[in-house]
Amino acid sequence: MRARTIFLIVCIVLVAAFAALNVDEFTRSSVLSLGFTTIQVPLGMVMLLLLVIATVVFLASTLYMQSANLIETRKYARELNAQRELADKAEASRFTELRNYLEAQSTATLQREAANATVLAERLAQTQAALVQRLEQSDNATAAYMGQLEDRLDRNIGLANPR
Template identity: 45%
Template sequence: MNLRTLFLLLIVLAIAALAALNWSTLAEPSLVSLGLVSFEAPLGVLMLGLTVLLGVFFVAYVLSLQGTMLLETRRQSKELHAQRELADKAEASRFTDLRAFLESQHQQGQAALLARMDALESHLAARAEQSDNTTAAYVGQLEHQLRRKPGDSPAP
């Protein structure tokens, strides 16, 4: 119980104690004037009734205020939940887009790597064939030199 509620409860208890202890004085009839009309009634009971009426009015006002705040809080909570769902969906969409982008980049990189490997393979095959041809030419030249007779003159 907070301090404000405790203070209000003490005031209500003090009013109830004063009314109970002084009931005979409160219930004594006296002349009450409403401006145009005057009548005899117990002024203390009348004032006590007005105080209770004022208390009931303020309690009803506080309850309606609390109800309004609860409804507003609930509405805002629903709005926040809807916004959170939208944000989650947008984030999931961004992740899906990122995944698609990364997959396309991976496929492009893989295609470029395969093209480069094919180019290197064909270059290596050409170099191997060139090396084979060069080796064959050297072997042929050596064979030619070995088969040549020692007295023959070298061909120009």
């Protein structure tokens, strides 16, 4: 229990004990003026009745405020849960969009890499063919130079050794 509730219960018990101990004084009649008339009633009982009415009104208003507060708190909790669910769905949607975007980027990157690999392979094949052609030309040129040198040697040897 809260401290206020305990304090209220203790006060009610103390007033009830006080009234029980002084019941003779509370029930003694007195003349009371209501402004336009006078009546003869026990003053202690009137004061006790006013205290009970004030306590009941206080408890009723407290109960009403607490129940209204509880209802409002539950309403806010439901709204908060609804907003949290919306946020979770939006976040999940963003994650899905991000995953789709990353997958698209990954696919595009793989396609670019495959295209680059194809272009590289073609260029490598062209370079290899050009190199083979150049080597064949170099071999032919070397063979032609060698043939010319052999012819010169044969001519020079033929001139030096006339038979």
